[in-house]
Amino acid sequence: MGGGACWGMWGGGGGGEGGGMESVVEVGGLRKAYAGRAVVDDVSFTVGEGEIFGILGPNGAGKTTTVECISGLRVPDGGRVRVAGLDPASDRRAVTEVLGSQLQESELQAKLTVREALELYAAFYPRPADWRVLAERLGLTSLLTKRFGVLSGGQKQRLFIALALIGNPRVVVLDELTTGLDPRARRDTWEVVEDVRNRGVTVLLVTHFMEEAQRLCDRIALIDKGRITALDTPQGLIARSAGSTVISFTPSAPVDDEELAALPALTSIEHKNGRITLSGSDETVNAVISLLVRHHITAHQLRVTDATLDDAFLTLTGATS
Incomplete structure (x- = not known):
């Protein structure tokens, strides 16, 4: 045995x-x-x-x-x-x-x-x-x-x-x-x-x-x-995927779209019911927080979601999970 x-x-x-x-x-x-x-x-x-x-x-x-x-x-x-x-x-x-x-x-x-x-x-x-x-x-x-x-x-x-x-x-x-x-x-x-x-x-x-x-x-x-x-x-699989870090928040005051569009590594911006959702990377997260601090804007209900194995699977196989 x-x-x-x-x-x-x-x-x-x-x-x-x-x-x-x-x-x-x-x-x-x-x-x-x-x-x-x-x-x-x-x-x-x-x-x-x-x-x-x-x-x-x-x-x-x-x-x-x-x-x-x-x-x-x-x-x-x-x-x-x-x-x-x-x-x-x-x-x-x-x-x-x-x-x-x-x-x-x-x-x-x-x-x-x-x-x-x-x-x-x-x-x-x-x-x-x-x-x-x-x-x-x-x-x-x-x-x-x-x-x-x-x-x-x-x-x-x-x-x-x-x-x-x-x-x-x-x-x-x-x-x-x-x-x-x-x-x-x-x-x-x-x-x-x-x-x-x-x-x-x-x-x-x-x-x-x-x-x-x-x-x-x-x-x-x-x-x-x-x-x-x-x-x-x-x-390692997640790092090889096309998955993005997603940042969503409700700003206490309007945020200039041109400044948002200039954020590093940003891939998309969505506005819905007063809430802003951004897709990017860790670099984008740091940059948007710095932007809000400079303008004294509070990010209510801030959520940051990292890329997952789901993202890697979809990228690397082209299939649905």
């Missing part, structure tokens, strides 16, 4: 970006087609030990097929995949001992209790994690006697994370982890994912939620139509 975080003792080390760490997942020139249509087309990336690596893209982009090839659930048509040095296609059994997965639309038998599910999955591994410790850490202890069919969406997701971790994996694949969850359950699940990484497990996170990727990931591969269109840190 591959060495991973000691989940039985809930131990492990911290994480970081893949650039300075040993690669635990390697994908090179990956290809997969269905009925002659390329779903994954020459995808290449590496994932560092202890990293949260995001695969981000719209529905149908090829994200799930990519991680299914990594997990050994599908055989690639071409390219190379290695997980901890193992080929998922030819070393499937060995890969299951170093990689755990929570796949999209996972389900269990409705009458199975949480305890029964944990005990069943623990029996699949020669040296499993202590499921009681996992249950306690993931907030499942009070649910042990509940049947799967009556669990809420968030409770099911926590159970699937526990099942993905019960084999003491070095790598865990989480595919569309928070789809269908309410905002509170989604944020609770994010905290669990961060804790999983902090305990020493490498996380491969598949999502189409921009906020989720920006919050959790050390690096992100943007996939569109089966190809990687960009790969960088969240801030």
Whole structure:
């Protein structure tokens, strides 16, 4: 069995970006087609030990097929995949001992209790994690006697994370982890994912939620139509986008349009119901504040919104999120 975080003792080390760490997942020139249509087309990336690596893209982009090839659930048509040095296609059994997965639309038998599910999955591994410790850490202890069919969406997701971790994996694949969850359950699940990484497990996170990727990931591969269109840190992707910083306020006195138009890095001006909205950069923000101070004008309800991963996604893929 591959060495991973000691989940039985809930131990492990911290994480970081893949650039300075040993690669635990390697994908090179990956290809997969269905009925002659390329779903994954020459995808290449590496994932560092202890990293949260995001695969981000719209529905149908090829994200799930990519991680299914990594997990050994599908055989690639071409390219190379290695997980901890193992080929998922030819070393499937060995890969299951170093990689755990929570796949999209996972389900269990409705009458199975949480305890029964944990005990069943623990029996699949020669040296499993202590499921009681996992249950306690993931907030499942009070649910042990509940049947799967009556669990809420968030409770099911926590159970699937526990099942993905019960084999003491070095790598865990989480595919569309928070789809269908309410905002509170989604944020609770994010905290669990961060804790999983902090305990020493490498996380491969598949999502189409921009906020989720920006919050959790050390690096992100943007996939569109089966190809990687960009790969960088969240801030690196945002810096490469055409997204603007937006400044909006209601001035206490009229502001000269010619002076506004002369602001540095300004890309647009909008007046609506006495409110002014400007698009530009950090330089624009500083300049407009200086302009208002010089004219003794107060900016009521001032709002400054930075560019986001949504902006980067739209710029770098040309798609809608």
